[in-house]
Amino acid sequence: MSLTSQSIRNALEIKDPNITFIEDSHIQVIKGKESLVYPASLTYKPDHCANCGFADKIVKYGTQKVRIIAPSAGFRPAYILLKRQRYRCEACLTTFSAHSPYVWQNCQISQPVRQMILSEAMTNISLKDIARRYFVSDKTVQRIVDAEAKQHHNYQTQWLPPHMAFDEFKSTDKMSFIWCDSTSHTLGEILALRTSRTLKEYFESFPIEVRQAVNTISVDLNAGYVNLIPKLFPNAEIVIDRFHIIQMVNRAVNQIRVQTMKTLDHRSKKYKFMKQEWKQFLRPMEKLEKVNPRYHSSVGYYQTDYNLVMECLDLDDHFQIAYDTDQGLLKSLQNHDTSGFEKELRAYHQLDNAMDTPIASLKKHRKAVLNAVESPYSNGFLEGMISRIKKIKNTAYGYRNWRHFIDRIKLELAWYQTKDIATAA
Known part of the structure; x- marks a missing residue:
């Protein structure tokens, strides 16, 4: 030759x-x-x-x-x-x-081309772009992905991780359920619907001994999950996601800031500061600059961040109390201080403003919220995974076929990453 x-x-x-x-x-x-x-x-x-x-x-x-x-x-x-x-x-x-x-x-289609198409499909590229690169149709690319997916559709019902995370995302025209392993941060399964009936049918396919071995489940403040988990997982502690706790109280502080701001003259410097530099009110107080003044274009002079924030808080007592409560809860979460967090909840009294609702929710789910304060597990990694799922959907300009969407998600986020982790171990 x-x-x-x-x-x-x-x-x-x-x-x-x-x-x-x-x-x-x-x-x-x-x-x-x-x-x-x-x-x-x-x-x-x-x-x-x-x-x-x-x-x-x-x-x-x-x-x-x-x-x-x-x-x-x-x-x-x-x-x-x-x-x-x-x-x-x-x-x-x-x-x-x-x-x-x-x-x-x-x-x-030769095997090398099939492998290159499949390799491209593992990254966030649209099917039409892959098809254009390898001179095939987008339907051909989808068939290659489907053929690969058939090799991975093994829905096991004999094992669950001891620490799980639940959440949902909008798939096609409906909300779908997703759970992950909180320890390894790997995808567990995606269900077409997030209804209690769907979750009950799915998890009841696992033996009771497997479900009893689950120790913690991280969720947001979705009442459906909170009420269903004790029935399906008798020994599992519910852990409310810390991100959602912070988001709730920060949103309340932001609403009160807007209400306070609307009482001021639109030409006043405090109004301009509260409008343009609203993120200063959501930062931890210890991160606000207290010593070295800097120029703020919103007010037109040099001043420390701390002093400007304090001047705005003095405008309304309820704004001050809501801000202090937010800061106390945030600090307790960061330090995993359950006693400090519980003290902040007990010390809070109704203000007849936006802060009442999140505090009432935290008190209602007090045990699960305190678990979140001391637990190392949260849904932060799952929120990041859902963000990647949204990018997959945006790149494709949406999916009409739910199965095609889920196969693409698992191809990018689960199947081959799992193999890599197993190989590295």
């Missing part, structure tokens, strides 16, 4: 010795595009007939030309014009064609 022939075989990722090149490559217009074509043949002596098993009555029976999509090193498509040998068995009078691991039977 010449060096040139071997170089072409390496470039096209051909390892099957039964495929040989019979002519030089040439440029040919295929489907309206100038394409690089490699004429080749596939032939060998069959071991036996696939139908009857006899080997001594097989004769050659012409050839069949097929056009195989090959890896392209340039801007134009590359094809292998393959003469596939056909055979006839004189014993059973059946015919069959030569086959190669380089391309599946009844398929026109």
Whole structure:
């Protein structure tokens, strides 16, 4: 075999010795595009007939030309014009064609191209972009993803991690349920609906012994989850996600800030500071600059962040109390101080403003909230995973088929990452 022939075989990722090149490559217009074509043949002596098993009555029976999509090193498509040998068995009078691991039977896409398409599908790229890059249709890319997904659809019901996280996200036109392992931060499963009936049917498929081994479940303040978990997981402690706690009280402080701001003259410096630098009221107090003044364009002079915030808090007593409560709860969460957090809840009295609602919710779910203060587990990683899911959806301009969407999510976030983790371990 010449060096040139071997170089072409390496470039096209051909390892099957039964495929040989019979002519030089040439440029040919295929489907309206100038394409690089490699004429080749596939032939060998069959071991036996696939139908009857006899080997001594097989004769050659012409050839069949097929056009195989090959890896392209340039801007134009590359094809292998393959003469596939056909055979006839004189014993059973059946015919069959030569086959190669380089391309599946009844398929026109080579295995290297299939692997490159699948590798691209593991990143956040639209199917049409992948199809354009490898000179196939977007439906072909979807079929390759579907074929890979069939190898991973093993819904086991014999094991659950000791620490879990629950949440939901909008999939197609409905809200879907997702759970993950809080320790390894790996995806567990995605269900089409988040209804109590759907969750009950799914988790009851696990033996009670498996569900009893679950120690903690991190959730947001979704009443459906909070009420359902004790029925499905008798020994699990409910942990309210710390991010949602902070988000609730911060949103309340922000609403009170807006209400206070609206009582001021729109031309006043305090109004401009509260409007333009609203994030200062949500920062931890210890991170506010107290010593070195800096220029604030909102007020037009040099002042410390701390002094400006305090001047605005003095405008309304209820604003001051809500701010102090927010800061106390935030500090207790950061320090995992359950007694300090509980003290802040007990010390709070109704203000008839936006802070009343989140405090009432925290008091109602007091035990689960205190678990969140001392527990190292939260839904932060799950929120990040849902953010990635939203990007997958945005890149595709939305999905109409729920199964296609879920397969793409698992392809990018679960199946191959899980293998990598297992290999590294």
